[in-house]
Amino acid sequence: MNFAETLPWWAALPVAFLLVLGGLIAVIGTLGLFRLQSFYQRIHGPAITVTLGAGCILVASMLYFSVTQSRLVIHELLIAAFVLMTAPVVSMLIMRAALYRDLRASREAASHDEAKGM
Amino acid sequence: MKRWLPSPLLSVSLLLTWLMLNQSVAPGHLLLGGALAIIAPLLARPLQPHGHARLGRPLALFRLLWLSAIEIVRSCFNVTQIILLRRSEQVNSQFIRVPLALRSPHGLALLSCLINSTPGTVWVEILPEKHELLLHVFDLHDEQWWVETIKTRYEQPIIEVFETHEAKPEGDRA
Amino acid sequence: MTTATLLSAAILFALACVVLAMVLCTLRLLIGPSAQDRVLALDTLWMCTMLLALMLGIRHGSEIYFEAALIIALLGFVSTIALAKFLMRGEVIE
Structure with missing residues (x-):
């Protein structure tokens, strides 16, 4: 809060806009996680939180600290690169785990039915 | 060096x-x-079992990354619209199969990262029999369009980028 | 003065949004019918926590929150990978 008074309006406007946009996108992504029906639809909701929501807030943070400290502060790029490299791995592993579990459950149910039929 | x-x-x-x-x-x-x-x-x-990746054309890689960043933002807004405006039953989410010509392991890793970063598509796995990619699409309207988009917009540039590296593992395997 | 109030209002709004997102994640974590739903919700919760740390950094004008956000991102990735691996292999009846 103490630095906010020193921020000129041309920097404050984009920072505020990016923060509001990032927050809204984050909440929309988790809304998708909350209200969609099946798991395979739900996995697409958090993807927008991770990419665009996090991206907006990281850019806002970079802009804010660069202007208030009047030097280039770009170490948020590290978080951006890390998240962009790891989020695909996470979603792929969860998707695979879900698919294997569903296939296994259906196979078990089928063999159970067969045993009952005999 | x-x-x-x-x-x-x-x-x-x-x-x-x-x-x-x-x-x-x-x-x-x-x-x-x-x-x-x-x-x-x-x-x-x-x-690293496959060794370090060798980039044939770094410029093509940056162009590909830039194009897919635009694609990520665009499909973010598409997914946002679908989440906010449509009921869950009306969304046609399905698995599709995409035949791939790309073999280089580094190229496949890059392709999976790009596809998974784009909201609305999740890479599931490569089916080993016919080297097909199993892909889950959030809102499928035209399967042929998706297959062609992935082949022309992602796979072709990646083959170009890893072009020089392509020959070696093929030879090793044979 | 007006830019400061605008900025603090924007930060408060974004904080409220992310907290709401965390509440939605927690609800999915609690009701999630299957285990993979819970893991997905937990992963999104990690991501929201990282965003919250970044926003608090902007609100307090302190850079120490950046380190916290980096560590939260690292821990979230490792724990989600471990959980996903467990889902795939953990309860196999061999």
């Missing part, structure tokens, strides 16, 4: 990471980061 710097791009990014973490370009940090950038790829080499 080849012996001490097996992968220049990896070394440069390690040095940049070190400088960003310390937030300075003082000579001491440059020296430490440079040592890290030279030693870490050499030590990590036995951990």
